Amino acid sequence: MESETMLCTTDQCVEQEPQYTHIDRNEFSQRRHKKQEEEEILICECKCDEKDLESACGERCLNVLTSTQCTPGYCPCGVYCKNQNSDMVKEERPQITRRATRSSALAKSVVEETDTSSQHPNDASASSDIIKEESPQISRRTTRSSVLAKCSNNVVEETDANSQQQPTLDDLVIGEGESFSFDDLVSSFPGKESQIKELVHLLGPQNSPMLPIFIYGGSSTGKTSIVLQTFRHLKRPFVYSSCLTCYNPRIMFESILNQLFLHRKKAENGYSSAKRCERPSDFVNFLREALVSIIGNPQGQKSGLSSKRSGKANGNMIYLIFDNLERVKGWDKGSTVLSLLFNLYDTLKMPEVGLIFISNTSPDTYDSNMGYVEPNPLYLPDYTDDDLGQILMRHQANKKLYTSFLSVVLRPFSRITRRVDELSSAFSLLFRKYCEPITDLGVFPNEEMKRKLFSQFQPHIAPALNEIFKVSTQPSTEVEARERKPKVSTRKSRGYEVADQLDFHMSTSAKYLLISAFLASRNPATLDASLFDSTGGSNNRKRKRKVSEKSMEQKETAEQELLIKGPGTFPMERLLAIFQCITSVAEDPLDDEEQAQDGLGIQDGHCGLMSDVLLQLTSLCGANFIVKGGSCPLEGSTRYRSTVSEDMALQVARSIKFPLSKYLYRR
Amino acid sequence: MAPPSSASSGEDSSTPDTTQSQLQHSFLLHKASDKLISSGKARRRRRSIDLSPTKTDDDDKKQSDDERWLRMEAFQLVWSRIESTINHVLRNINARVFDHIRRWVWDSFNAIKPLATISPGPFPLVSQVTCTQLFTGLLLTNNMEFVDDISTFQELGLCLKSHGCHVANLSSFDFSSKNGIAGCLTSLLRQFLMSTFDAADMSILASWYSRQGNYGSPVVVIIDDMERCCGAVLSDFILMLSEWVVKIPVILIMGVATTLDAPRKILSSNVLQKLCPCNFKLGSPAERMDAVVEAALVRQCSGFAVGHKVAVFLRNYFLNQDGTLTSFVRALKIACVQHFSTEPLSFLLGWLLVKEDSKGVQSEKAVKLASELLSLARNQIAEQTEVTIVHSLTELTKLQKLWSTVVLCLYEAGKCNKTRLIDLFCEALDPDTYNLLASDGLTGTGKGFVQSLSSDHCMLEQNLSYRKGRLICQLLGRVRDLPAALLCRLLNGWKNLTVDVPEIHDKVKELQSIVKLDEGSCKPDLKEISRRHTSRSPLKIGQSQSINEKAAILMDCMVRDFMKPIECTAFHEIVCYRNVENLQSALIGDSRKMIQVDLLEFHKTLQCSCCRRSGNIPLPSMPDTSIMYTLAQEHGDLINLHDWFQSFKTIVIQYSRKGTSKLKKSPLKKRKERNESENKSEASIQARFCRAITELQITGLIRMPSKKRRDCVQRVAFGL
Structure with missing residues (x-):
């Protein structure tokens, strides 16, 4: 339906007699025509009064109130029902008038003609939409001029305020003035020559229309850079919008329109956009308006008109680039926006507009069965080792040294990642380490030196392979270093120092809670009784049977399963029970000790630890040590899951001298 | 309050039992002569002391209003002192780290500045991949709990702002999955641009930054608690910032509560790739705690002190329960409030403070309080004179000062071994130890100091060594083992600390001169000596041995002679809070148990x-x-609602039967009435039942029926 109406409305550019084919019913391009089942038909409770025909399905009608159309033949009011599509009510039919202007009346008539045949109640809303859309169409000419006036107003302001030049279409071209030859372009992307050529080929000459292009490839393979640099080379105007920065449809629409209207957000205009645009339909209208004003106006006074007449782009291609398209899928109404974008070529029917989509997933991942023109796919493969070497070499001062460095590291690393950004940041650190033994960085390494460097450097490679995120400390922490120096043989006397091994502070009860959460996640619930019950624990564990081959196997699979499943979930009751058990076991000896040490009459040890466990639980959840899982559908209570690693749990246990390993269930 | 019209207005008042008090009030408001006030107060004082505290005599209550006001004033004075001291200490403790951060921010800004000028367009275009990295400071707060650090980050923001950065403070609430990326951008723009936008967008920020006046200084975004943020939103935010970093030089500072692993846990690798991290460390909570204890309790900023048991409780509460300074300060405040609200003499503390501050300005108040003091002295302390009290109060403050000096000296000695001041503080407050020593005649207040110094061994160690883990004894041992250089430093520290106490100061100086002599004579084998000492060989001979020994003896004497715990001094009730049970119940409060007991x-x-x-x-x-x-x-785990209702009904009806049977009425009328009343009572009983059950549910003693068993409620609380 939508594409149909768009088709109708776009014809206003052409001044000749519009050519359209008469269709009897709506053609559904995106989905099949849905037939309403009989039981789905909503029947209102209106009663038709013979005397007062106005009352039939009036304001109080149930269907009117729910914005639904009554279905003819089912409505109790029969033929008097007023809740019908306006064209159902037999009124005077609009005449098809052929006026010379590309007026909207034309579009309207076409729409209504197509609508008469439709029996579908949902179409009522659609047709009303169209009627709404009319108004901007009628006033198109005036708006365009007013926008222009507004633009020029802005220009004046800008020249006043920022002493900037008047924004023109040239602003949409990057790298003006400088020359950027094709060879430069190719040399800056090693190994991508064929793709660049294909891209240039797909873009075609300046004045030829093109089909949408869909560029895809893994991250950091140069998709965005190649496109942008190609445009820099070609010196053509384009509008760039990244779906990452523009995180919802409205911002994307407005950012595109702002660029097209040559509008800048700034303090003088309250950082507002050129147009407020939230709905896709508005966007299409505004977009067309902006494109017409740009293409038709400043640049080609000579060519613009003729292009309009012929319906063929004569020059002044303008390109819309949509980067990070895969992000749209995660949006709230992502599918709508995606179909809008892919349909944009058909909807706009403007040959001067080229669409380029950039995504890191292939076109197959987008729902392609939507009846739009398939964009030309262009795949950018990962860089090969040689390409990577060339790229990484580009900004190095001492190429020879770096070559020898790359010969050592590139092989192992490229097996893990071929992303340029990851490699370059990893290598910058490693290279520094590699160069450590050398005093003069400008030296040309010979074979012997290379070997020496390698033997020194080799131990660093393997750990660096697993390092994703290296945190450097501020070098100017000399005070800390000084403090660390006078570390005299410390005798570990109290819990304090041991606790310091854990490099952040946690209260004792939080530690116990963390351990009990770890135990609850790690151990199967059936084992709790034997582990924590002081009577039943030991004998249960000692009873070891001879294990058969089969049970061993079963055990192994169960083990693997557990590994895959990760830490188990547990209800809070279990956590609290374990907490109470381990505190009662572990607190007692500690209590005595403390009592002796401090001569402490009132010891709030055990019951004190219990006092605000829930508060501690919340803060543990906040620190991501315990994750609040989904609620169990049967019980309806929240389940938790501990995410701490065993090392960390052992560390915590050590800091409070809790024998954790005794309580761990080893398979 | 009574109307301040005239003294006679009290007599006119309709209720006869309040006349006297009202008289009092109008009397006070008229400001009669001092003598009259004091006599009135004296009368009141006497009464409130003579009578049991539970007595709820209206007259007395009204009378003590005035005194309560005085105490209130004293509390405010004392607490404002403590609070400002604590704030000051906390601010100072972070200063160094903040300075590091500030320098790092400017360094990294200089690193990205050249990039920021590249792209003039309305959207960020990147020419190099590596320059999209975002400089990120990870500020380790070292505490799992977050409360303490909220103010830290605010202050960091202010500090950076004052050094010319644009700063926005975001917290985890801005990074909720509900609001998504729009939430944090809105809050970011609100802080930078001071206005809200319905479509928050980075391009707005970019154009704001390019304006005159904003351009040329770093944009710092501080995220308070990274762990609590929603990972997806935070990664989107970082990706977006890194895309725009060529236009807006954003520098990110994130607070990490736990370990450096935390970002790795919540962010994916391609986001981590965008970060160029650098970590900073705030002082650990234990360090901060020590600083606060030192400033607020040991150095006696306000005169308010806590008893040994309270100190131990506070320490345990910090270590076991909560681990936040915020709650420690809160506990201290509660202690302070309780002290001033329960201890009748506590207003004297305020007087002490005022006296210390300015003698002339508040003379009026001082006079008033002094007269009060006089009357008190007459009544409570067996007709002692005013002079005695004033004298003993000054004595008290003097002893306190001595005590705190010694504690600080001990702390100085324990510093290199990471002795925690709060442990030392608890031990130094222990009255038992002191009493033990005193019973052996080993303590003295200054007079025996010189003589005891002449002894050649430590008395303390002999007497206290059987109690294992005594911190002070350990410290003595450590001083004996100290290498010469550190000993020198320690003596220097002592010299600075004991400026106000000439007795110790002189001795310290003496020791120092010996050390200097030593250094001159036997410098070559200094190393050897220190080595020998660390190995603790039994053959300790020579000069340096005696120096270490002398230092230890000095310390020993200091402890014995000057470190008198506050609970062992006279009149300590005025300044010292000791009621640990009250504090515990106020802090921990077992609410569910209390509800059950009350029911x-x-x-x-x-x-x-x-x-x-x-x-x-x-x-x-x-x-x-x-x-x-x-x-x-x-009932057990589950309570059948019907059974419950029936038994409730039988009990309640018992009552109403009894009630109706008393009325004698004609049988017919009675039956009709009864029918009616039964109907009525049935409904009302149901209503009462529902109401009671709701109350129980609200108090958390029962849980509403589940879907599986609709006719039963679940008991939640068992036992007390």
């Missing part, structure tokens, strides 16, 4: 005659909720 033993509160004898048998005169809860005790 089961309600008559203690109500003190009605009708249900006193009941024991555990529910009576109709009891409150409904109590009846219900008593009945619930008989």
Whole structure:
């Protein structure tokens, strides 16, 4: 339906007699025509009064109130029902008038003609939409001029305020003035020559229309850079919008329109956009308006008109680039926006507009069965080792040294990642380490030196392979270093120092809670009784049977399963029970000790630890040590899951001298 | 309050039993001569002391209003001192780290500045991949709990702002999955641009930054608690910032509560790739705690002190329960409030402070308080003179000062071994130790100092060594083992600390001169000596041995002679809070238990005659909720609602039967009436039942029926 109406409305550019084919019913391009089942038909409770025909399905009608159309033949009011599509009510039919202007009346008539045949109640809303859309169409000419006036107003302001030049279409071209030859372009992307050529080929000459292009490839393979640099080379105007920065449809629409209207957000205009645009339909209208004003106006006074007449782009291609398209899928109404974008070529029917989509997933991942023109796919493969070497070499001062460095590291690393950004940041650190033994960085390494460097450097490679995120400390922490120096043989006397091994502070009860959460996640619930019950624990564990081959196997699979499943979930009751058990076991000896040490009459040890466990639980959840899982559908209570690693749990246990390993269930 | 019209207005008042107090008030407001006030107060004072504290005499209550006001004032004075001291200390402790951060921010800004000028367009275009990295400072707060650091980050923001950065403070609430990326961008723009936008967008920020006046200084975004943020939103935010970093030089500072692993846990690798991290460390909570204890309690900023048990409780509460300074400060405040609200003499503390501050300005108040003091002295302390009290109060402050000096000296000695001041503080407050020493005649207040110094061994160690783990004894041992260089430093520290105490100061100086002599004579084998000492060989001979030994003896004497715990001094009740039970119940408060106790033993509160004898048998005169809860005790895990209602009804109807049977009416009328009343009562009983059950649910003692078993409620609380 939508594409149909768009088709109708776009014809206003052409001044000749519009050519359209008469269709009897709506053609559904995106989905099949849905037939309403009989039981789905909503029947209102209106009663038709013979005397007062106005009352039939009036304001109080149930269907009117729910914005639904009554279905003819089912409505109790029969033929008097007023809740019908306006064209159902037999009124005077609009005449098809052929006026010379590309007026909207034309579009309207076409729409209504197509609508008469439709029996579908949902179409009522659609047709009303169209009627709404009319108004901007009628006033198109005036708006365009007013926008222009507004633009020029802005220009004046800008020249006043920022002493900037008047924004023109040239602003949409990057790298003006400088020359950027094709060879430069190719040399800056090693190994991508064929793709660049294909891209240039797909873009075609300046004045030829093109089909949408869909560029895809893994991250950091140069998709965005190649496109942008190609445009820099070609010196053509384009509008760039990244779906990452523009995180919802409205911002994307407005950012595109702002660029097209040559509008800048700034303090003088309250950082507002050129147009407020939230709905896709508005966007299409505004977009067309902006494109017409740009293409038709400043640049080609000579060519613009003729292009309009012929319906063929004569020059002044303008390109819309949509980067990070895969992000749209995660949006709230992502599918709508995606179909809008892919349909944009058909909807706009403007040959001067080229669409380029950039995504890191292939076109197959987008729902392609939507009846739009398939964009030309262009795949950018990962860089090969040689390409990577060339790229990484580009900004190095001492190429020879770096070559020898790359010969050592590139092989192992490229097996893990071929992303340029990851490699370059990893290598910058490693290279520094590699160069450590050398005093003069400008030296040309010979074979012997290379070997020496390698033997020194080799131990660093393997750990660096697993390092994703290296945190450097501020070098100017000399005070800390000084403090660390006078570390005299410390005798570990109290819990304090041991606790310091854990490099952040946690209260004792939080530690116990963390351990009990770890135990609850790690151990199967059936084992709790034997582990924590002081009577039943030991004998249960000692009873070891001879294990058969089969049970061993079963055990192994169960083990693997557990590994895959990760830490188990547990209800809070279990956590609290374990907490109470381990505190009662572990607190007692500690209590005595403390009592002796401090001569402490009132010891709030055990019951004190219990006092605000829930508060501690919340803060543990906040620190991501315990994750609040989904609620169990049967019980309806929240389940938790501990995410701490065993090392960390052992560390915590050590800091409070809790024998954790005794309580761990080893398979 | 009584109208301040005239003295006679009190007599006119309609209620006869309040006349006197009202008279008092109008009397006070008229500001009669000092003598009259003091006599009035004296009378009041006498009464409030003579009478038991539970007495609720209206007259007395009104009379003590004035005194309460004085105490209130004293509290405010004391607490404002403590609070400002603590704030000051906390601010200073972070200063160094903040300075590091500030320098790092500017360094990294200089690193990205050249990039920021590249792209003039309205959207960020990147020419190099590596320059999209975002400089990120990870500020380790070293505490799992977050409360303490909220103010830290605010202050960091202010500090950076004052050095010319644009700063926005975001917290985890801005990074909720509900609001998504729009939430944090909106809050970012609100802080930078001071206005809200319905479509928050980075391009707005970019154009704001390019304006005159904003351009040329770094944009710092501080995220308080990274762990609590929603990972997806935070990664989107970082990706977006890194895309725009060529236009807006954003520098990110994130607070990490736990370990450096935390970002790795919540962010994916391609986001981590965008970060160029650098970590900073705030002081650990234990360090901060020590600093606060030192400033607020040891150095006596306000004169307010806590007893040994309270100190131990505070320490344990910090270590075991909560681990935040915020709660420690809160506990201290509660202690302070309770001290001033329960201790009648506590207003003298305020007077002490005022006296210390300015002698002339508040003379009027001082006079008033002094006269008060006089009357007090007459009544309470067996006709002692004013002079004695003033004298003993000054004595008290002097002793306190001595005590704090010694504690600080000990702390100085323990610093290199990471002795925590709070442990030392607890031990130094222990009155038992002191009493033990005193009973052996080993203590003295200054007079015996010089003589005791002449002894050649440490008395303390002999007397206290059997109590294992004594911190002070350990410190003595450590001083004996100290290498020469550190000993020198320690003596220097002592010299600075003991400026106000000439006795110790002189001795320290003496020791220092010996050390200097030593250094001159036997420098070559200094190393050897220190080595020998660390190995603790039994053959300790020579000069340096005696120096270490002398230092240890000095320390020993200091402890014995000057470190008198506050609880062992006279009049310590005025300044020292000791009621640990009250503090504990105020802090920890076992609310559920209290509710249950109140429900089961309600008559203690109500003190009605009708249900006193009941024991555990529910009576109709009891409150409904109590009846219900008593009945619930008989049930197990689940309580059948119908059974419960029936038993509730039988108990309640018992009462109403009794009530109706008293009325004598004609049988016919009676039956009709009864029918009606039965209907009525049935409904009302149901209503009462529902109400009681709701109350129980709200207090958390029962849980509403689940879907599986609709006819039963679940008991949640068992036992007390």
